Amino acid sequence: MKKKYILGIQCFATMDSGACIIQTSGESDKYEYVAISEERLIRKKHPYTFPLHSIKYCMEHFKINSLNEIDLLVSDIIREPVWHRSGPSYNVKEFDYIKKIFKISEKKIVQINHHLAHAASVYYTSGFKNSGILIVDGNGTDLETNSFFEGKGNKIKLIDKYNGRGIGILYNVITKDCLNLGTGGEGKTMGLAPFGRKNKSILDFSKVKYDGIVTDYSSILRRLPFSDIISFSGGEKIKKLNINLPKRSKQSNILNHKWRQIAFDVQNETEKCLIHLGKELKKRVKSQNICIAGGVALNSVANQKLFDNTKFKNIFVYPACSDAGIPFGLCIWALYNHPLFKIKKRRRIFKLKNAYTGKIYExxxxxxxxxxxxxxxxxxxxxxxxxxxxxxxxxxxxxxxxxxxxxxxxxxxxxxxxxxxxxxxxxxxxxxxxxxxxxxxxxxxxxxxxxxxxxxxxxxxxxxxxxxxxxxxxxxxxxxxxxxxxxxxxxxxxxxxxxxxxxxxxxxxxxxxxxxxxxxxxxxxxxxxxxxxxxxxxxxxxxxxxxxxxxxxxxxNKLIKKKIVKDREKRIQSNEKKAIRSLTKNYDYKDRKKYFKKETKNAYWNTIQKPFFDLKNQIKNWKNKNNKIVLFGTYDETNLLLNKMEGFKSLNIEAFMPYKHFNDDINKRNKVKLPFKTIRKISKKQIDSEILITSYEFCYDIEREIKLKYPMFNYFNYYNGYSRNLSNYFKINKK
Ligand SMILES: [Fe+2]
Known part of the structure; x- marks a missing residue:
């Protein structure tokens, strides 16, 4: 019986880089798999490199000699559904260059939503016949942070999602930028939390609002992304927070009252947030079961609180629930959903036997x-x-x-x-x-x-x-x-x-x-x-x-240490060379240099210039057709357009609807007086108008509100998951 192979790798340079291969054959619904994280093989934590070693490791396990034998390569989507660029504003070029020269036919490549891969990893190994599925992480496809899915039989359906800012990224920012516990130090924050106390809070979460799947941390946190080509290249950093937080120096004892209390506060908020999301999910599904994945699911304390405080009777958390488990999630999604692996009978859902997915050393x-x-x-x-x-x-x-x-x-x-x-x-x-x-x-x-x-x-x-x-x-x-x-x-x-x-x-x-x-x-x-x-x-x-x-x-004899280290280093380097040779076509330094130059230029353009030109074109279109426009946004961003954006003043603007009476800069109390009629909701009278979203910080929240309350209206949002605010464009292009 001919064996079929699915290879799963993340589409972008992540700290959890790795690979998985699933093997299946004929009409059987059984499958074998091997999965590993790159860091284990190259002995460097959080590597952000292309998983060359992991792919080779998985191929060797199944004795696969060439990528030609792979039937399908599944990857996820972070910024845009493109294979060659992880994200238009991204700077990790080496990762993308290897993708460009990767020896696989593009016809064999499929990309799916990042949270769907998390959902597949946990549901298809749960052994449940149906389940609510909760995914919470830092950010997935197009800044998605919270997602509700429902698993029924062997299908997974998206119920709702929320983009922009969530508890995962807040936990990350506090761990890294305040407690100074380093990349991936969230587990340390969780361990530190019980040293703080209730009713002694330093962090104020009183303005945080939960509404269904929306966990609105805008009073504290700015919207994502927090890094792009500009910050990577030493340019202006992106402000992450709307509040001022102290940063612990490495000399300051982490067990000092302040730090342990901050850890307590963010942990406590995480537990509240997960309980809320669990309860909301329960309202939307009939199942007694809940599956959880995404980086936040590593927070075992919060998982337990969710389980104790909701009506779910069974819980399953996938062991590699962070992005380390994405390669497996991608493969297992394809096994159950891609036509290439369709079999006559319905694939059963097996309960995960164990988490030992590496190879055995005899x-x-x-x-x-x-x-x-x-x-x-x-x-x-x-x-x-x-x-x-x-x-x-x-x-x-x-x-x-x-x-x-x-x-x-x-x-x-x-x-x-x-x-x-x-x-x-x-x-x-x-x-x-x-x-x-x-x-x-x-x-x-x-x-x-x-x-x-x-x-x-x-x-x-x-x-x-x-x-x-x-x-x-x-x-x-x-x-x-x-x-x-x-x-x-x-x-x-x-x-x-x-x-x-x-x-x-x-x-x-x-x-x-x-x-x-x-x-x-x-x-x-x-x-x-x-x-x-x-x-x-x-x-x-x-x-x-x-x-x-x-x-x-x-x-x-302790002296052997030096020799083992040296041998290991040599082996890693030689494995890398071999992997490059067998997995890529013509790794060429000249070509690579050219590629980097072109893509850096591209990334700058996408980050800074794109919003301006997209809006400019839209204004031109609307002017030609003399469309009526309703602005839905914030005071300061709308004022910025009024003062700086070519052609904006001459648009046929019907009204301005302020989003929650906010400024993009949430700390700015004064609202600018705008020369438009201010409305609180869009009425039927405006049915022939189109909506222009005039906010950077809240463009995703506004988009969500339009889809929910005004689904009949066309709208235009000139920002996306990788742009910088227009003020950056105007600063650079001062006349
Ligand atoms: Fe994730």
């Missing part, structure tokens, strides 16, 4: 590596390792295939005793070299989870949070607020890990151990046996378990 391979570096080892005896843990030893645990997403679930883990009250400090300082407040998760036998945690259902992917019933029994996995991010483990999902915990229980009576990801601070989770050996050498891990071998760290 014992033979591990043995040869140990031999190469002259590392002594013993055979694995599970009860011995359990005993070590019970005696306070720290174990590096490397088994089978790596996990998809940011959580280590017992295949690339560091393990320790959950009962030891000092273990949190020891592992944070000596092993992971990270902040002392960061909590650790418990891995608990599935049959025992109710003994230790107040939680309604198993949580195999560490994406739910529960109150710890006896915190004194398992102090090293109990957070300051008495909760834990639980991983339940059963035999089917991970036999060897289950057996280890079972053995630990035999010795100690406690069926629960500390489980944290196997990586050093600032490093990706280990992928290969070599990465794991280096991980051991860089920390105070006592024993490293590699497949069926055990290494005592005291017996390892």
């Amino acid at each position: 014992d033979k391979k591990i043995k040869s590596i140990l031999k190469k570096y002259n590392i002594q080892y013993n055979s694995l005896k599970i009860n011995k390792i359990a005993e070590y843990i019970s005696k306070g030893k720290i174990i590096g645990w490397f088994q089978n295939a790596s996990e998809y997403g940011p959580r280590a679930l017992g295949n690339r883990s560091i393990l320790a005793d959950s009962r030891n009250p000092h273990m949190q400090d020891i592992v944070n300082h000596k092993v992971k070299h990270r902040e002392s407040f960061r909590p650790f998760a418990p891995a608990v036998l599935e049959e025992d989870y109710k003994k230790y945690f107040k939680i309604k259902q198993p949580s195999p992917y560490m994406l739910l949070v529960a109150k710890v019933i006896k915190p004194k029994l398992i102090p090293s996995v109990t957070h300051i607020d008495g909760t834990a991010r639980v991983q339940t483990v059963n035999k089917k999902q991970n036999k060897i890990f289950y057996n280890l915990i079972k053995n630990f229980k035999k010795i100690t009576g406690v069926g629960c151990i500390l489980n944290t990801s196997f990586n050093d601070a600032g490093e990706p989770i280990v992928e290969t046996p070599e990465d794991a050996i280096l991980g051991m050498l860089n920390s105070k891990i006592d024993y490293l378990v590699l497949g069926n071998f055990v290494i005592d760290s005291k017996k390892v």
Whole structure:
């Protein structure tokens, strides 16, 4: 039976860059897949590079020699549905150049909505027959932040969406620009939050308004995007906030009252926001089930609050719910929806078996590596390792295939005793070299989870949070607020890990151990046996378990470290060269230079000039036809057009309808007097008019309102998801 392959990659240079391949064959609805994030393979966190290594890794897994064997390449859409440019104002040119010379026929490329890929990743692995699907992230296609979908049978339907600004980006801005916890530091903010207190708020969310799917943070947050070609190239930065926030210097202790309170406040708001969205989704679907994905779904505390405070009976959160899971979402969407994979019977929805999507490193391979570096080892005896843990030893645990997403679930883990009250400090300082407040998760036998945690259902992917019933029994996995991010483990999902915990229980009576990801601070989770050996050498891990071998760290010559690092670097470089050769046609430096020059020019034009010329053309059209125009926008932007925009004054303007009586600059209290009749709603009298949206900040909100309240009207919006405000154009083009 001929096998078919779907390759999924993100369309833009993301920090979560990666790839997935799904294999299917004939009339069977079963499928196999492999997925990996690029950072694991190139040993650089948040790489923003084209996933050359990931694609090769996935191809090798299925023994695919050439891209010709791929039946369909699925990618997402961020700014516009174009394959070659991730976004017209984007600056990551290398990523796009590789796409330009990628050796695949363009006829085989399909692009879909980013949130639809998130939705597919979670619904098609939920095992549910129907479900409400909630997607919340920083930004998806055309600045989409919140989306409601409904899954029925094997179809997913969009119910509603909201663009522009949401809780994901607010959490990101506070983490990065205020708490100074770096790119991808949202988990740290979540860990810090319980150190703050209720009723001591520093951040004021009282002006935030929720209305259905709309979570309007405009009182705090500016609309996206926050970076473009201009800011990338050292030009004027985009203002992100409407409020002033302090920025923590690296010297300022993160546990100072101010910082932990800010973390508390933004976490508290996130929980409120997700509960609201969960309740709204429940109103719009009949299902008792909810699926959640998108970067915000990594917030396990908020997931749990949503579940506890809504009427959904079952919840499923996809383990790689951030953009790391997009490549899989793209592939699985195509499997269920693209005509190329249509089969006679209806495809069933299978429940995700586990999150181990990487490739397996066999014992033979591990043995040869140990031999190469002259590392002594013993055979694995599970009860011995359990005993070590019970005696306070720290174990590096490397088994089978790596996990998809940011959580280590017992295949690339560091393990320790959950009962030891000092273990949190020891592992944070000596092993992971990270902040002392960061909590650790418990891995608990599935049959025992109710003994230790107040939680309604198993949580195999560490994406739910529960109150710890006896915190004194398992102090090293109990957070300051008495909760834990639980991983339940059963035999089917991970036999060897289950057996280890079972053995630990035999010795100690406690069926629960500390489980944290196997990586050093600032490093990706280990992928290969070599990465794991280096991980051991860089920390105070006592024993490293590699497949069926055990290494005592005291017996390892530390001098091999240099050689392993060098060999690994060489291997990564050679893999890259090989990948470029086999996946692209004629990587040519001259051509690349020309491409960069052309695309940079293009990007500048799209960012700054496009809104001006689009509006200019529209004005010309309207003038020729003598159309009646109603302005729907803000005072300051409308005034800007009045003063600076060619031809604007001579338009046949019927009236001005202010959006919520706002200025684009929300802090400017004074509203300019405009020489138009001001109206509060558009009446039937204006039916022969067209609407011009005169706002940058609120153009998406206004567009939404027009679609809802005035669907019969034509409207024109000269801004899009990558433009800068017109004032930038006028500043540059001063006469
Ligand atoms: Fe996303």
